[in-house]
Amino acid sequence: MQIKLKITYLRYFFQIAVIGILIYLAFGYGERTFEAYCPFGGVEALYGLFTTQNYTCALAETNLAMFIGLVVLVVLSKKSFCGWICPIGAFSEVLNRIGFKIRKRKHYVKGKLDFFLRLLRYPVLILILYFTYKIGDLIFRGYDPFYLIFSGFGHGSLGTLSLVLMSGILVASVFIAMPFCRYFCPLGAVQDFLSWVGIVKIHRNADSCTECGLCNEVCPQLIEVSENQRINHIDCTNCLECTEACPEENCLEVKAF
Ligand code: SF4
Ligand code: SF4
Ligand code: SF4
Known part of the structure; x- marks a missing residue:
């Protein structure tokens, strides 16, 4: 297993x-x-x-x-x-x-x-x-x-x-x-x-996103992840709950800038 x-x-x-x-x-x-x-x-x-x-x-x-x-x-x-x-x-x-x-x-x-x-x-x-x-x-x-x-x-x-x-x-x-x-x-x-500056942030690849909304559901900061290309929101803690929840390969990624 x-x-x-x-x-x-x-x-x-x-x-x-x-x-x-x-x-x-x-x-x-x-x-x-x-x-x-x-x-x-x-x-x-x-x-x-x-x-x-x-x-x-x-x-x-x-x-x-x-x-x-x-x-x-x-x-x-x-x-x-x-x-x-x-x-x-x-x-x-x-x-x-x-x-x-x-x-x-x-x-x-x-x-x-x-x-x-x-x-x-x-x-x-x-x-x-x-x-x-x-x-x-x-x-x-x-x-x-x-x-x-x-x-x-x-x-x-x-x-x-x-x-x-x-x-x-x-x-x-x-x-x-x-x-x-x-x-x-x-x-x-x-x-x-x-x-606002936060260099490392979550990026969403709109081409592979199915808009299932799972990322929004798990975000403890109530950020609408699926509506953004990059998560610039000041409350984002880079907790990675959204990237873990996303079922699509390489859809939510952690990147600089
Ligand atoms: S979980 Fe992934 S596929 Fe679903 S809406 Fe969010 S980014 Fe898109
Ligand atoms: S990293 Fe955490 S706080 Fe930031 S958008 Fe994803 S789930 Fe929300
Ligand atoms: S520092 Fe951050 S996590 Fe800690 S209590 Fe304040 S807002 Fe909450």
Whole structure:
């Protein structure tokens, strides 16, 4: 019996490995805390570095290095960080799959409402940076699923408010495809500005496409793959779910430019 290994298995392996490493760090086994490896910490550190040459609160050089690495990755391969590395993206995908089984449709929020809600991530980003820079503290911790999950609702948690927020995201995930990533994530917003550039992207060969729509069905970012020659969409994570689902040979391919 021949077993066909899918490239998406490699992606799941990466996601699981990252979660494993973060759990290891969260239990205090590493040299640094799990927070030191969050690229958004690099964004939060920028103002402090420019003004006082110091890192805000618990931030460190690793945060800045992760942020620089993220910028390079987005330019090279769009939001691959979201699809291959981010643990919240991995959890969100799992919830999305469970939600899809329950709701039997991809998404309840459509059209203009979806469009305007997606813009929310920009004011969220601006507000977080404004207050972090002004107060000199990591004010996002109490609202940040990454921090709350891996710290076990640690000292930056807002108690009941954080619990309500996380429960709200969980419940919303049943009805909405990846609500935190789609509408609120400030790190997603940061990547948006460069994801347009993303050199490596999915290309569709219209000559071999039968317009079966399977690619659209599997895309966790709700991108209409079959309606594009090249996937320039800023939310594409190069997760390769669409290329794996496509039944036609060489129809969806990963190419530069
Ligand atoms: S949008 Fe934010 S939470 Fe979602 S996968 Fe990307 S970085 Fe992670
Ligand atoms: S899955 Fe492949 S053949 Fe089907 S619509 Fe998408 S690109 Fe075309
Ligand atoms: S278009 Fe394809 S590669 Fe991009 S997010 Fe959707 S399924 Fe993943």
